[in-house]
Amino acid sequence: MDEEERWARAALTRVVEPGDEHGGRLLRHLGASGLLARLTATEDITPAPPGVGARRLARWRARARTAEPHRDLDSVTALGGRFICPGDMEWPTQLDDLGDTAPIGLWLRGRPDLRTWALRSVAVVGARACTPYGAHMAGALGSGLAERGWIVVSGGAFGIDGAAHRGALSAGGATVAVLACGVDMVYPRGHTELLGRIAEQGLLIAELPPGDHPTAARFVLRNRVIAALTRGTVVVEAAHRSGALVTARCAQRLTRHTMGVPGPATSGLSAGVHELLRENAVLVTDVDDIVELVGGMGQLAPPRRGPVLPRDLLDPAAARLLEVFPSRGAVPVARLARETGESPDTALGKLYELHALGFVERHGDNWKLTPEAKQRHRPPRDTP
Structure with a gap:
């Protein structure tokens, strides 16, 4: 963008309110220099642009005649800043x-x-x-x-x-x-x-x-x-x-x-x-x-779930067996096998797995939940 157009745009930021679509439409048709020249002319004999009322035009003209873009540009430079507009390398085109x-x-x-x-x-x-x-x-x-x-x-x-x-x-x-x-x-x-x-x-x-x-x-x-x-x-x-x-x-x-x-x-x-x-x-x-x-493709949020409990890692047969334990007292292998639908030998094998993991303990021929298992996991159903 040439310096005259930049200078005119700097001046127009003091003339036209942000987001004024009437001003934006004129800027698109006349360019910044052309619009500023029309607003600062001593006598404007052309009709008011379509959609721009006399009051709005009078306000723009009053502001345009007092605008001092050189002073504004010097002021922002003194702050270590700058003025950018469409066409500049720094202008975000999404605007x-x-x-x-x-x-x-x-x-x-x-x-x-x-x-x-x-x-x-x-x-x-x-x-x-x-x-x-x-x-x-x-x-x-x-x-x-x-x-x-x-x-x-x-x-x-x-x-x-x-x-x-x-x-x-x-x-x-x-x-x-x-x-x-x-x-x-x-x-x-x-x-x-x-x-x-x-x-x-x-x-x-x-x-x-x-x-x-x-x-x-x-x-x-x-x-x-x-x-x-x-x-x-x-x-x-x-x-x-x-x-x-x-x-x-x-x-x-x-x-x-x-x-x-x-x-x-x-x-x-x-x-x-x-x-x-x-x-x-x-x-x-x-x-x-x-x-x-x-973000870019593939930047997916991690899956959301609650904390992983030790019992979540059990295989289905062991988890099913743990589920049928009463919260109090010891029960025989035969009863546990009947309630899970497993054979007594299979149930006994799974009980030893659960014992090794600290879920159950043996009391003679019967089995019961360990105190730690009762505290860490939701209580299984009581004995009927």
């Missing part, structure tokens, strides 16, 4: 899936290459006012993904976002915060230290130029960038009206993997996640589940 709502450009703060990181990234999002359970799960997923070499992307907010970022950082891993303000702004204030660490160890990215403040609408709109940038989105706790659900549903529309961590059925903070799961999001409980979805 183009957003069509006319794609970012005009991105302001970055941090050293890593965004395009490389985005190819192996997962979003972890959720409620700001999360429970200790939610914070624990987000932190564990963040650290686990980082240990597996995945980039953790979130919004830098309180609650689940912050826990996911901290989890990744604690594992010495990589994390990206997508902000609803300029990369030189700290919001929320309580995350001053966290955002500083992300800037040093990871990346801060924003659609808004340096100095711009967040608004409620901007928080919602930045969620589409989180969804488009990553291979999949994991929601850890979200109420029915949570912004995290906006991220998840955007990911669904973009055919990205959408995942949810279940919580208590009685928790309002898990109600939104459970709704997603009913809408065909995938239930995940740990990093293995996530990597199975977003």
